Amino acid sequence: MHIIEQLVTSFISAAAFGIIFNAPKQSLFKCGIVGMLGWIIYILMSLNDADAVLATLLASFVVAVISQVFAKIYRTPVIIFSVAGIIPLVPGGLAYDAMRNFVQNDYNAAINLAAKAFMISGSIAIGLIFSEVINQVIRNARLNASARRMR
Amino acid sequence: MEAKMIRRYDIMEVSLLAGKIMLQSGAETYRVEDTMMRIAASYGISESHSYVTPTGIIFSIETSEPTKTKLIRINERSTDLEKVTLVNSISRQISKGHLTLEEAYNALEKLDQSDLSYSFVIQVLAASIASGCFLIMFQGMWMDFIPALITGGVGFTSLIYFHRLVPIKFFAEFLASFIIGMLSYGFVQLGVGQELDKIIIGSVMPLVPGLLITNAVRDLMAGHLVSGLSKGAEAFLTAFAIGTGIAVVFTLT
Numbered sequence: 001m002h003i004i005e006q007l008v009t010s011f012i013s014a015a016a017f018g019i020i021f022n023a024p025k026q027s028l029f030k031c032g033i034v035g036m037l038g039w040i041i042y043i044l045m046s047l048n049d050a051d052a053v054l055a056t057l058l059a060s061f062v063v064a065v066i067s068q069v070f071a072k073i074y075r076t077p078v079i080i081f082s083v084a085g086i087i088p089l090v091p092g093g094l095a096y097d098a099m100r101n102f103v104q105n106d107y108n109a110a111i112n113l114a115a116k117a118f119m120i121s122g123s124i125a126i127g128l129i130f131s132e133v134i135n136q137v138i139r140n141a142r143l144n145a146s147a148r149r150m151r
Numbered sequence: 152m153e154a155k156m157i158r159r160y161d162i163m164e165v166s167l168l169a170g171k172i173m174l175q176s177g178a179e180t181y182r183v184e185d186t187m188m189r190i191a192a193s194y195g196i197s198e199s200h201s202y203v204t205p206t207g208i209i210f211s212i213e214t215s216e217p218t219k220t221k222l223i224r225i226n227e228r229s230t231d232l233e234k235v236t237l238v239n240s241i242s243r244q245i246s247k248g249h250l251t252l253e254e255a256y257n258a259l260e261k262l263d264q265s266d267l268s269y270s271f272v273i274q275v276l277a278a279s280i281a282s283g284c285f286l287i288m289f290q291g292m293w294m295d296f297i298p299a300l301i302t303g304g305v306g307f308t309s310l311i312y313f314h315r316l317v318p319i320k321f322f323a324e325f326l327a328s329f330i331i332g333m334l335s336y337g338f339v340q341l342g343v344g345q346e347l348d349k350i351i352i353g354s355v356m357p358l359v360p361g362l363l364i365t366n367a368v369r370d371l372m373a374g375h376l377v378s379g380l381s382k383g384a385e386a387f388l389t390a391f392a393i394g395t396g397i398a399v400v401f402t403l404t
Binding site: 005010023024027039079082083086092093095099100102104121129 | 361
């Protein structure tokens with residue numbers, strides 16, 4: 001039940017973000033799919049007590065890979081799909097808690113939380129980078145293969 | 152000779168217009184550069200150079216005549232992924248040779264003038280629904296769904312309204328998150344909302360600079376260090392504005 005609730009809400013919110021960023025109408029459904037898959041990986045891992053950094057890394061990697069596959073199939077820019085999927089992973093809650101502690105003069109707790117938020121943002125970036133690397137490797141491999149066939 | 156000169160400038164105009172629309176609509180820097188050079192190449196300019204930053208484009212084409220360079224300034228940036236997609240497909244058609252220079256210029260000009268965005272009401276509805284759904288995603292209670300829906304919608308509306316009133320992005324974001332904080336506090340005080348933290352986090356999500364963060368990372372990785380860093384700085388400023396707005400609410404209450 002809990003998982004279904006998460007699936008539905010993450011699908012709707014990713015598609016709604018597609019509307020806010022003015023993505024083309026026919027791609028809204030795919031935005032929702034990308035966002036849902038990324039979020040469900042994150043939530044399943046964190047429910048099973050995996051580290052938040054690792055969960056975010058894997059989720060953002062999956063989001064980026066699926067976005068690239070969709071972009072290849074539908075011949076649209078990657079960014080349409082990846083943005084909607086990445087947004088739920090942004091550590092808004094942690095940043096909020098950090099800021100709240102800063103305001104309440106509890107700097108130790110605040111720095112703690114801020115460092116964690118920073119680590120999670122970093123893992124989003126690394127997930128995006130990994131998928132970009134794989135994409136480039138595949139593209140180069142394909143170019144080499146076609147070059148060999150030409151010969 | 153004269154006709155040839157004009158043609159060279161036309162190629163430049165088409166490339167620059169395509170680049171301008173893409174950059175204004177929030178495309179990644181490397182995509183803008185790539186598109187401009189592809190367009191120039193498909194009209195027979197084998198060597199062209201582009202330098203794109205979030206605030207301006209420098210583009211030059213090299214021919215047998217002296218090199219021509221043009222600079223355009225970008226003042227207004229918004230997010231309109233549909234325009235990015237459309238310029239992308241126009242550039243694909245140009246590469247395949249389906250469009251002449253004039254047709255391409257007219258198509259791009261029409262695209263530049265047109266307003267393809269969803270209506271304001273739909274955007275606000277989307278923002279409020281997204282806020283409500285984020286509340287549930289962050290393990291909030293269904294009781295808080297309606298308060299988050301309302302604060303998210305009001306926050307997004309005030310962001311757009313204040314941005315029209317005062318064209319300083321930081322100020323608009325600060326005020327919007329301040330309003331979100333006050334409204335959520337009001338809901339909790341009235342007993343309509345339960346968890347103040349969850350409502351605020353959910354409602355603030357539509358303001359989060361997600362596009363900027365992804366673009367900054369992709370630009371940095373593609374080696375566009377200037378654009379990547381400046382987009383990162385813009386994202387940081389936005390996050391700072393949101394944080395400050397909420398912090399003011401905490402100190403007041």
